Amino acid sequence: MDSLQQAIDEYIKNQYSRYHTPGHIGGEGSPAISLLGEQVFKADLTELPGLDDLHAPENVIKNAQSRAAQVFGADFTHFLVNGSSAGIIAMILAMVEPGKKLAVPRNAHRSVYHGLILSGAIPEYIPVEVPKESPVAFNISPDELNNTISTNIDSSKTPEAVLITNPSYHGVAIDMNKVALDSNIPLLVDEAHGAHFIFSKDLPPDASEYGGDLWVQSTHKTLGSLTQSSMLHGIENLVSREKLAFMLQLVQTTSPSYPLMASLESVIEYADKYHKHWQEFISNRLKYIRNKICEIPGLQLVTPEQITTGFKLDPSKLTIDLRELNISGYKLSDLLRNEFGIQVELVDSNSIMLMLTPYHTERELDYLINSLETIVNNKNSYQIVNNTVDKQLVAKTDIPYPQVEITPREAVYQEGEYIELSEAIGRVAQEFVIPYPPGIPALVPGEIITGDVYEYLNKLTENPEIHIQGFYYSSSSYIKVIR
Numbered sequence: 001m002d003s004l005q006q007a008i009d010e011y012i013k014n015q016y017s018r019y020h021t022p023g024h025i026g027g028e029g030s031p032a033i034s035l036l037g038e039q040v041f042k043a044d045l046t047e048l049p050g051l052d053d054l055h056a057p058e059n060v061i062k063n064a065q066s067r068a069a070q071v072f073g074a075d076f077t078h079f080l081v082n083g084s085s086a087g088i089i090a091m092i093l094a095m096v097e098p099g100k101k102l103a104v105p106r107n108a109h110r111s112v113y114h115g116l117i118l119s120g121a122i123p124e125y126i127p128v129e130v131p132k133e134s135p136v137a138f139n140i141s142p143d144e145l146n147n148t149i150s151t152n153i154d155s156s157k158t159p160e161a162v163l164i165t166n167p168s169y170h171g172v173a174i175d176m177n178k179v180a181l182d183s184n185i186p187l188l189v190d191e192a193h194g195a196h197f198i199f200s201k202d203l204p205p206d207a208s209e210y211g212g213d214l215w216v217q218s219t220h221k222t223l224g225s226l227t228q229s230s231m232l233h234g235i236e237n238l239v240s241r242e243k244l245a246f247m248l249q250l251v252q253t254t255s256p257s258y259p260l261m262a263s264l265e266s267v268i269e270y271a272d273k274y275h276k277h278w279q280e281f282i283s284n285r286l287k288y289i290r291n292k293i294c295e296i297p298g299l300q301l302v303t304p305e306q307i308t309t310g311f312k313l314d315p316s317k318l319t320i321d322l323r324e325l326n327i328s329g330y331k332l333s334d335l336l337r338n339e340f341g342i343q344v345e346l347v348d349s350n351s352i353m354l355m356l357t358p359y360h361t362e363r364e365l366d367y368l369i370n371s372l373e374t375i376v377n378n379k380n381s382y383q384i385v386n387n388t389v390d391k392q393l394v395a396k397t398d399i400p401y402p403q404v405e406i407t408p409r410e411a412v413y414q415e416g417e418y419i420e421l422s423e424a425i426g427r428v429a430q431e432f433v434i435p436y437p438p439g440i441p442a443l444v445p446g447e448i449i450t451g452d453v454y455e456y457l458n459k460l461t462e463n464p465e466i467h468i469q470g471f472y473y474s475s476s477s478y479i480k481v482i483r
């Protein structure tokens with residue numbers, strides 16, 4: 001038997017009396033069976049004979065991971081059951097020693113910051129390009145990445161590793177053809193939103209094509225696996241596989257979910273179909289819907305053509321710029337959901353983003369277009385208030401460059417206190433403050449609250465349309481600082 005799914009199926013068919021974990025013993029012990037169905041519980045097994053062990057794989061899980069590595073162009077693959085978050089933390093722990101530098105984009109996902117806190121690595125931030133003409137932040141530019149990698153002739157400044165987020169949540173990928181990688185500096189890639197890239201030549205290249213050493217994909221985000229199931233792929237060269245496997249044990253559960261792992265395996269089995277479906281979808285239905293949306297007066301799509309040189313766009317991320325129409329993204333998203341039964345992926349004051357897949361039917365897509373047209377044509381009757389957001393607010397010049405006093409790890413272990421923001425200039429932050437848009441932290445634990453940061457935060461907090469993550473005290477007039 002070489003498939004995990006077959007092994008699970010075989011176990012179910014044998015109808016063993018289950019005197020083992022999980023305690024629902026195949027479903028009888030759980031009232032959730034009416035919501036989730038019997039089969040999920042039957043397949044929810046554990047490391048039993050024939051079912052292998054994720055942390056020391058020898059047969060069915062090992063085989064599935066090897067096949068995944070082949071599909072995704074890697075030397076090896078680890079299945080992840082705690083999301084890409086776990087893979088990102090593990091790769092940082094494995095590749096960067098405490099006190100060594102890790103270059104990261106300033107708008108990195110919070111799991112990268114968690115990796116910095118757990119590892120004690122020193123962040124070296126790479127600024128993110130936020131063009132004035134775009135409603136969303138792009139990514140780090142190839143020039144910035146080249147500077148980080150190659151101008152560090154002074155070896156004391158060379159980062160131990162470089163981590164990129166490629167693509168961004170909005171599907172903006174760095175044009176890696178324009179980046180000269182250093183073969184001695186490991187490239188770690190948060191490819192959470194790019195698991196599907198390998199399946200079409202019309203999508204940006206994936207990390208296996210441009211020289212990633214380790215890359216993490218949220219298979220559950222854009223392919224067909226269950227939420228929380230992801231993959232970590234790697235190339236042997238600069239990576240200690242033993243260390244990586246050990247770090248994965250530190251951050252992943254000892255009771256990995258078999259339904260999650262089986263769903264990852266099913267993605268690999270489906271690889272040929274994904275190639276066909278994604279390619280057809282991008283050439284036909286996706287082109288069609290993008291054109292149709294562009295025809296709706298006032299709605300602007302973020303298009304590959306608008307993305308300046310140095311970047312590539314994943315066209316399956318449909319970011320609609322609402323600034324011309326003057327509708328708030330929050331308002332439009334509420335209308336779509338409440339009046340038309342459509343739930344979008346991501347919202348901010350100036351835009352909404354929808355995630356499209358080959359599995360959205362033509363009918364569904366037509367309904368989406370009709371719904372948008374109806375809202376735009378009846379703007380007044382929907383009582384859409386004008387967007388109050390300063391349209392230049394996300395501009396690059398507004399975002400102060402961080403002044404790091406101590407590492408995020410050092411900061412979280414200090415004693416803290418809440419003080420009024422107006423009293424905080426010159427103090428060191430102990431919490432994250434991340435405004436959306438643009439999703440780039442204004443403060444990370446360990447950074448000085450400068451006059452510029454204070455001004456920036458003041459400007460943001462005045463505007464109710466800006467969503468701010470952080471301010472744990474739940475009032476933006478207080479901030480947690482180191483005592």
Ligand SMILES: Cc1ncc(COP(=O)(O)O)c(C=O)c1O
Nearest residue numbers: 083084085109169190192218230
């Ligand atoms: C850019 C980015 N990286 C990493 C993650 C973490 O992925 P997961 O939810 O699979 O842990 C996310 C999740 O939203 C993300 O947006």
